[in-house]
Amino acid sequence: MRILFIEDNPEFLSYVSALLRNEGHKVVEVDNADDAVEAIKDVASYDLVILDIMLMLGSIITADEANETGVAIYKRIRKIDKNVRVLVLSARGKGDIWQCFDGDERVTYHGKPIPSNYSKFLKTLEG
Numbered sequence: 001m002r003i004l005f006i007e008d009n010p011e012f013l014s015y016v017s018a019l020l021r022n023e024g025h026k027v028v029e030v031d032n033a034d035d036a037v038e039a040i041k042d043v044a045s046y047d048l049v050i051l052d053i054m055l056m057l058g059s060i061i062t063a064d065e066a067n068e069t070g071v072a073i074y075k076r077i078r079k080i081d082k083n084v085r086v087l088v089l090s091a092r093g094k095g096d097i098w099q100c101f102d103g104d105e106r107v108t109y110h111g112k113p114i115p116s117n118y119s120k121f122l123k124t125l126e127g
Contacts, residue, residue: 001025001125004043006036006073007052007089012112016050019118020125033058033069037076044081048125051077053090053097071100078104087124 003025007013010031017027028046030036037060043049053070057063065072074086083106090097091112101107110124 001047002045003027003048003050004030004039004046005050006030006039006055006070007050008032008055009052016114019114019121023122025125032056033073034060036073037061040073040077040080043077043084046084048085048087049077050087050089053088053092067100068097071097074101074107082106 003020005013005017005020005027007016008031013029013031017029020027028039030039033055036055037058040049051070051074053068055069055073057069061069061072065075070088077084077086086107088097088101088107088109089112090109094109094111098109108124110121114121
């Protein structure tokens with residue numbers, strides 16, 4: 001699977017990317033909101049986008065676009081591609097953020113951190 005992974009925590013980005021690569025996936029890493037806005041222009045070339053919701057605000061996304069930078073990026077993704085699967089990663093509970101995705105069946109959620117027994121996380125990738 002070809003995965004675009006948007007995450008601003010370098011240790012978490014490195015850990016999860018290594019895990020995904022060990023499972024045979026191709027991972028493109030993006031570690032900030034501005035680069036994410038550029039990377040999603042080619043979002044149709046990915047099978048899955050893994051998206052951190054609480055990204056640091058960049059210079060391209062304005063504070064009034066969404067309550068969280070990751071939600072603003074998600075909305076931009078949907079303007080480009082309505083079908084790409086998105087896996088939302090967040091330290092916030094699913095109930096806190098799920099309303100932002102308006103019942104989008106192509107979005108799944110997984111909480112942070114990912115435990116050392118990561119089989120549930122890998123199942124989440126399957127959709």
